[in-house]
Amino acid sequence: MPELPEVETVRRGLAPAMEGRVILAADVRRPDLRWPLPTGMAARLTGARVGLLRRRSKYILADLSTGETLVIHLGMSGRMLVSHGDGRAAPGRFHHAHPAPEKHDHVVLDMEGGARITFNDARRFGAMDLVPTPTLEAHPLLARLGPEPLGNGFHAAYLTRALAGRATPIKAALLDQRMVAGLGNIYVCEALFRAGIAPWRKAGRISAARVGALVPVIRAVLEEAIAAGGSSLRDHRQTGGELGYFQHAFRVYGRAGAPCVAPGCDGVVVRRVQAGRSSFYCPRCQR
């Protein structure tokens, strides 16, 4: 699925079509996503004006003039695509100057201004919910998330303290959304490679200096990936349908058997399953 960079790429793509605009019509074509869509979602969205489009971890949050916030999660295979019609949409009425809905198009929003937003999710691990904006932070999906890795609350002192005493492998600790929010398998593998830390190292037994070095490395990987429009392995698309291209910059993820890219290293990238997830690492560089 989209990890933080892919979700941020999607948020940035949606913003011009959604922010400040009224949802003229909403069509729920299939309500059984990971959880059933909220009752009456189409009616609750119709006529609402979208305020800020925000992101928290891997969730896109659309504040609405109705006092509710639309929470969007892309799961493993979710896409949010923007198409542009002929501008003849009217309140409460769908117009048809857009491509016909395709398989797995589950929710369609026609926006003031003529854009159509389509949520497509083959595997239906994605989710949407509508919650009162003032109670948003208490939402079960959001309440226990750790700090944003690109935010001010994520720094060396925080991470050192959060990892202290933890016997869990650093790989699992960084995938734990309560530790830091938004990392997934790809970017944890890439960050650990850049930091020279082996994925199975016990989190609490890594020196403060190395933990401190991990923070800017995580930030750098995420920022580079965002700048590249995310990573498109199979499912991720930007809102215009374009591929991201950060996958070409992977140093270890998906490169099992390939030579290590570190200058002067003659190691070979290894794939090892750890807690049910593939870890890719260089046994020479990462200790």
Added chain:
DNA sequence: CTGCACGCCTGCCCGC
């Protein structure tokens, strides 16, 4: 509390 296996779904890729 932790760690882990599992299920949720579909599509794709590989080997036969």
Added chain:
DNA sequence: TGCGGGCAGGCGTGCA
């Protein structure tokens, strides 16, 4: 070309 198995970016549940 077809078929079965394994794999996939997430996350909640339930168990030891």
